Amino acid sequence: xxxxxxxxxxxxxxxxxxxxxxxxxxxxxxxxxxxxxxxxxxxxxxxxxxxxxxxxxxxxxxxxxxxxxxxxxxxxxxxxxxxxxxxxxxxxxxxxxxxxxxxxxxxxxxxxxxxxxxxxxxxxxxxxxxxxxxxxxxxxxxxxxxxxxxxxxxxxxxxxxxxxxxxxxxxxxxxxxxxxxxxxxxxxxxxxxxxxxxxxxxxxxxxxxxxxxxxxxxxxxxxxxxxxxxxxxxxxxxxxxxxxxxxxxxxxxxxxxxxxxxxxxxxxxxxxxxxxxxxxxxxxxxxxxxxxxxx
Amino acid sequence: xxxxxxxxxxxxxxxxxxxxxxxxxxxxxxxxxxxxxxxxxxxxxxxxxxxxxxxxxxxxxxxxxxxxxxxxxxxxxxxxxxxxxxxxxxxxxxxxxxxxxxxxxxxxxxxxxxxxxxxxxxxxxxxxxxxxxxxxxxxxxxxxxxxxxxxxxxxxxxxxxxxxxxxxxxxxxxxxxxxxxxxxxxxxxxxxxxxxxxxxxxxxxxxxxxxxxxxxxxxxxxxxxxxxxxxxxxxxxxxxxxxxxxxxxxxxxxxxxxxxxxxxxxxxxxxxxxxxxxxxxxxxxxxxxxxxxxx
Numbered sequence: 111x112x113x114x115x116x117x118x119x120x121x122x123x124x125x126x127x128x129x130x131x132x133x134x135x136x137x138x139x140x141x142x143x144x145x146x147x148x149x150x151x152x153x154x155x156x157x158x159x160x161x162x163x164x165x166x167x168x169x170x171x172x173x174x175x176x177x178x179x180x181x182x183x184x185x186x187x188x189x190x191x192x193x194x195x196x197x198x199x200x201x202x203x204x205x206x207x208x209x210x211x212x213x214x215x216x217x218x219x220x221x222x223x224x225x226x227x228x229x230x231x232x233x234x235x236x237x238x239x240x241x242x243x244x245x246x247x248x249x250x251x252x253x254x255x256x257x258x259x260x261x262x263x264x265x266x267x268x269x270x271x272x273x274x275x276x277x278x279x280x281x282x283x284x285x286x287x288x289x290x291x292x293x294x295x296x297x298x299x300x301x302x303x304x305x306x307x308x309x310x311x312x313x314x315x316x317x318x319x320x321x322x323x324x325x326x327x328x329x330x331x332x333x334x335x336x337x338x339x340x341x342x343x344x345x346x347x348x349x350x351x352x353x354x355x356x357x358x359x360x361x362x363x364x365x366x367x368x369x370x371x372x373x374x375x376x377x378x379x380x381x382x383x384x385x386x387x388x389x390x391x392x393x394x395x396x397x398x399x400x401x402x403x404x405x
Numbered sequence: 406x407x408x409x410x411x412x413x414x415x416x417x418x419x420x421x422x423x424x425x426x427x428x429x430x431x432x433x434x435x436x437x438x439x440x441x442x443x444x445x446x447x448x449x450x451x452x453x454x455x456x457x458x459x460x461x462x463x464x465x466x467x468x469x470x471x472x473x474x475x476x477x478x479x480x481x482x483x484x485x486x487x488x489x490x491x492x493x494x495x496x497x498x499x500x501x502x503x504x505x506x507x508x509x510x511x512x513x514x515x516x517x518x519x520x521x522x523x524x525x526x527x528x529x530x531x532x533x534x535x536x537x538x539x540x541x542x543x544x545x546x547x548x549x550x551x552x553x554x555x556x557x558x559x560x561x562x563x564x565x566x567x568x569x570x571x572x573x574x575x576x577x578x579x580x581x582x583x584x585x586x587x588x589x590x591x592x593x594x595x596x597x598x599x600x601x602x603x604x605x606x607x608x609x610x611x612x613x614x615x616x617x618x619x620x621x622x623x624x625x626x627x628x629x630x631x632x633x634x635x636x637x638x639x640x641x642x643x644x645x646x647x648x649x650x651x652x653x654x655x656x657x658x659x660x661x662x663x664x665x666x667x668x669x670x671x672x673x674x675x676x677x678x679x680x681x682x683x684x685x686x687x688x689x690x691x692x693x694x695x696x697x698x699x700x
Contacts, residue, residue, distance in 0.1 A: 187676075236626045240690065256623055294614050300626030302608075306601055307627070309667055311686040313597075313660045319589050326692045328551060331506075331531045331595030332602070334693060335630045341690035344683035351671045351679055362668055365608045366661075372604055373657055376646045381482075384646055388639035391606040395535065395636035397621045398629060 114142040115276055120177035122170050122192060124148040124157045126238065126343070127209045128183035129247025132162025134280040137249040147173035148244070156244045171199040179205050179276070182220075186210035187349035190219025202227045205269050209235055211296055211346075213260045213289035215353035221262060229269035232289060234258045234296070235282060240341040253281035260289040297357035301350055302365060304339050305358065308347070311340040409437040410571055415472035417465055417487060419443040419452045421533060421638070422504045423478035424542025427457025429575040432544040442468035443539070451539045466494040474500050474571070477515075481505035482644035485514025497522040500564050504530055506591055506641075508555045508584035510648035516557060524564035527584065529553045529591070530577060535636040548576035555584040592652035596645055597660060599634050600653065603642070606635040 119141040146163035147170040154166040237255040257277040414436040441458035449461040532550040552572040
């Protein structure tokens with residue numbers, strides 16, 4: 111059997127991403143030993159029963175002890191306090207990474223707690239489903255998806271290289287960029303779409319002229335596509351919006367300006383303007399499909 | 406062979422819906438003879454070659470001559486003028502229907518041109534894809550989808566019954582409701598989602614901080630779901646928004662209020678409010694999935 115990439119990997123958080131990483135590591139023999147921590151006893155037991163971790167610990171400090179890689183698979187809002195707690199227990203030479211959808215805030219909250227001699231390589235696997243919890247994970251979640259790494263300016267290139275290998279072994283394609291650029295890219299490709307989806311589903315639910323029953327019944331006309339992403343984990347997304355506030359509000363401002371201009375065209379029955387706007391968005395879809403075919 | 410439901414059916418417009426209806430009628434032997442009209446000679450030739458119509462005509466008046474059922478499969482903006490043109494050529498006892506996503510405006514534009522002794526039964530099959538044109542149709546498009554009929558108050562119940570049978574034979578489930586109610590239901594379940602999707606794809610395309618290349622590359626984070634519906638036919642959607650202006654602007658107003666309130670919660674980092682909003686939209690997704698499983 112080939113050598114595992116890491117001797118001991120600790121998963122802090124055993125939800126969709128944590129459990130999927132456990133499965134992916136087992137699939138590709140990436141870690142010789144996987145420890146896990148979750149706050150809930152039920153979650154820890156379930157994880158052990160499913161077997162995507164080899165051992166679970168009630169105290170996260172026990173889980174990270176002697177680990178070569180520690181992965182924070184928790185909502186971005188608590189990454190900082192977790193780093194603070196585990197900091198004294200991290201092994202020299204270990205790598206700490208996270209899977210948060212926001213990077214500037216996570217770096218700001220975590221980096222200062224990482225001891226010298228330990229390497230922090232922030233990461234964001236762009237993969238997910240509408241399901242959560244330890245039973246929702248599967249080994250293929252990251253296959254052919256992007257994982258964005260945002261190494262610190264003074265970070266260790268070897269640690270970044272090792273995390274690149276790690277994510278590739280989990281099935282993902284890896285790119286590196288700055289945390290700042292990541293947050294703008296994520297704001298437009300992921301955070302704003304989620305905000306809009308959460309919002310429109312809420313608006314529909316509140317209409318008094320149309321029964322919820324009808325919304326559900328006739329959802330296939332377009333609405334259905336929004337409900338999938340609006341069913342994503344509320345805690346995760348609450349943290350994303352708060353911690354990527356500036357980039358999200360910036361792209362939301364653009365979105366609102368464009369929407370006001372479309373509304374004006376509708377009000378004025380400006381068919382030319384509407385047509386022009388609807389026509390120009392088609393090529394983006396085509397390019398996405400072309401991209402997927404190439405993979 | 407069982408008797409066909411209609412002797413002769415005329416399809417005015419041979420795009421996605423017209424061609425799919427042709428295929429669906431052939432599949433279930435719904436019509437003994439199917440004629441077709443499209444403005445473009447190329448489209449007419451393609452339709453004939455594919456074979457989802459038995460004959461094509463350059464003049465729509467020839468296509469509808471002697472037809473028992475005439476189906477307008479064209480953008481809603483031109484339904485009225487088509488009715489005006491074909492009116493003198495309609496057979497006594499014939500049924501005229503349409504497939505438009507807007508009903509009040511179509512009824513207003515068409516009903517006055519329908520001669521006495523001819524039955525107008527407005528309809529809206531809630532089915533579509535992002536593709537258009539005579540090659541995009543397929544017999545299964547309407548299978549298990551809803552077709553909403555909005556019979557006129559003084560309409561012939563027998564004609565409505567026959568159109569119900571027609572759509573069921575095409576694979577669809579049929580409901581009837583008033584044109585007014587239809588337009589509000591469609592505004593929230595279909596028109597607003599499309600407007601939002603067209604808009605966000607446009608916003609993304611305009612950002613100067615993120616290259617279009619990156620938007621396409623990282624679309625899987627949520628954005629991709631929007632691009633599918635934003636690739637729908639621009640002419641059709643231009644007409645939908647103009648002709649369902651009031652209902653669309655009404656639900657858009659609600660959407661904007663809700664979005665402003667979410668933006669405020671982000672600005673104020675009001676995690677409680679964000680969580681509450683994101684949590685309440687999950688059950689709608691669950692209900693949609695339960696509904697689909699029952700079908």
